[in-house]
Amino acid sequence: MSKETRHAEVVGAGFAGLTAATVLGQKGWTVTIHEKSAELRPLGAGIVLWNNSLQVLKAIGAYDALEPRSMVPPFYETRSQNMTVSKETFDGLPWRSMTRKALHEVLVEAAAKAGVELKVDSEVVTADPSGSVTLASGEVRSADLVIGADGVLSKVRDSIGFEQTRTKSRDGITRLIVPRNKELLGPGEWDNVIDFWNFEPRVLRVLYVPCNDDELYIALMSPVDDKEGSAVPINLDVWVENFPHLEPILTPAARIHGRYDGYQTNVLDNWTNGVVALVGDSAHAMCPALAQGAGCAMGNAYTLAVAASTSTGDLAADLVSWEAQERGITDRCQSRSAYFAETRSMAKGNQFTTEMLETAIYDPTARG
Numbered sequence: 012m013s014k015e016t017r018h019a020e021v022v023g024a025g026f027a028g029l030t031a032a033t034v035l036g037q038k039g040w041t042v043t044i045h046e047k048s049a050e051l052r053p054l055g056a057g058i059v060l061w062n063n064s065l066q067v068l069k070a071i072g073a074y075d076a077l078e079p080r081s082m083v084p085p086f087y088e089t090r091s092q093n094m095t096v097s098k099e100t101f102d103g104l105p106w107r108s109m110t111r112k113a114l115h116e117v118l119v120e121a122a123a124k125a126g127v128e129l130k131v132d133s134e135v136v137t138a139d140p141s142g143s144v145t146l147a148s149g150e151v152r153s154a155d156l157v158i159g160a161d162g163v164l165s166k167v168r169d170s171i172g173f174e175q176t177r178t179k180s181r182d183g184i185t186r187l188i189v190p191r192n193k194e195l196l197g198p199g200e201w202d203n204v205i206d207f208w209n210f211e212p213r214v215l216r217v218l219y220v221p222c223n224d225d226e227l228y229i230a231l232m233s234p235v236d237d238k239e240g241s242a243v244p245i246n247l248d249v250w251v252e253n254f255p256h257l258e259p260i261l262t263p264a265a266r267i268h269g270r271y272d273g274y275q276t277n278v279l280d281n282w283t284n285g286v287v288a289l290v291g292d293s294a295h296a297m298c299p300a301l302a303q304g305a306g307c308a309m310g311n312a313y314t315l316a317v318a319a320s321t322s323t324g325d326l327a328a329d330l331v332s333w334e335a336q337e338r339g340i341t342d343r344c345q346s347r348s349a350y351f352a353e354t355r356s357m358a359k360g361n362q363f364t365t366e367m368l369e370t371a372i373y374d375p376t377a378r379g
């Protein structure tokens with residue numbers, strides 16, 4: 012089949028699927044993305060991206076649209092029992108915070124511009140390593156390349172039977188977007204990302220992430236077995252008792268229904284089988300400690316699409332080489348994130364050492 016006529020079926024319109032589809036579209040493939048939801052929208056609330064994914068956004072032409080909708084907080088501050096233990100700047104490494112809505116919208120725009128066909132209400136139920144997907148409607152669609160970017164509960168992965176080890180974390184998080192309300196918070200450096208950890212009288216954490224002038228992302232962490240801490244809508248009395256200085260942002264948070272999500276680490280024996288490749292949380296879901304899940308998803312989606320596009324012969328073998336190229340750095344990030352989630356040792360501060368920033372520093376566009 013000639014390069015011009017190559018076709019990809021991409022499952023899932025999250026950050027991984029949209030990135031891979033855009034690169035393939037830009038490289039001359041015909042691409043269809045299947046999204047099971049009735050509308051194109053992200054899961055979650057806000058997000059921090061680092062150099063790896065920011066370089067990908069630049070390479071696909073989506074960065075300029077995102078820049079005015081995001082910000083660079085001056086410091087990543089860690090507080091324990093409301094005492095500052097560290098303020099990190101990562102030696103000038105590029106990073107930005109934003110709402111997931113802003114990131115998702117610029118990726119959808121980039122995919123549409125690249126000629127990608129986006130189908131909503133289109134659930135894929137199985138995939139075949141020889142290059143086909145079956146939709147919930149019963150339709151079977153063939154492709155030169157199938158990408159399973161359908162998240163942590165991937166049907167592409169599970170229908171093919173990829174072997175995996177899954178470890179669930181003992182903590183979970185409720186993620187919300189609330190008004191900044193900076194003026195109500197009193198004196199302080201309220202443009203910083205602030206990671207508030209409390210171990211007394213109970214384990215609770217508020218990750219405070221300004222996204223722009225108006226919107227604040229807060230991630231409220233509590234142990235899975237803490238019924239009050241993990242309740243949604245949030246139990247205002249519990250959270251204000253533990254973080255009284257944050258009442259102006261916790262009060263509007265309590266008016267949103269929200270969702271408490273656990274998180275997990277999925278390590279697969281392989282990310283590819285035949286001409287099916289898994290990318291993002293379907294292949295390498297990780298705990299959010301280092302804020303690298305989407306960064307790895309977008310970086311790996313980019314290099315996957317480049318590898319498939321430069322393949323002129325045995326695509327299945329080239330997908331295996333792509334996995335070998337990316338695997339080590341992603342595996343190390345997953346295990347470091349799992350360690351921090353297990354030990355809760357991010358509360359000590361100064362966790363973003365050069366080693367811990369390995370994936371954040373990596374530039375997938377220089378390699379692909």
Ligand SMILES: Cc1cc2nc3c(=O)[nH]c(=O)nc-3n(C[C@H](O)[C@H](O)[C@H](O)COP(=O)(O)OP(=O)(O)OC[C@H]3O[C@@H](n4cnc5c(N)ncnc54)[C@H](O)[C@@H]3O)c2cc1C
Nearest residue numbers: 023025026027047059135161162291292299302304305306
């Ligand atoms: C609390 C928390 C905080 C985080 N913070 C950060 C952060 O700051 N920075 C960072 O880089 N990462 C962060 N992450 C990780 C990041 O959110 C994920 O790694 C990333 O969103 C994964 O993207 P994805 O495209 O692989 O999967 P998803 O975002 O899960 O997208 C999958 C898509 O596929 C669709 N889908 C699912 N099944 C099917 C099907 N069968 N057919 C069709 N469509 C289907 C879904 O509806 C969805 O749209 C965080 C994660 C958590 C839990």
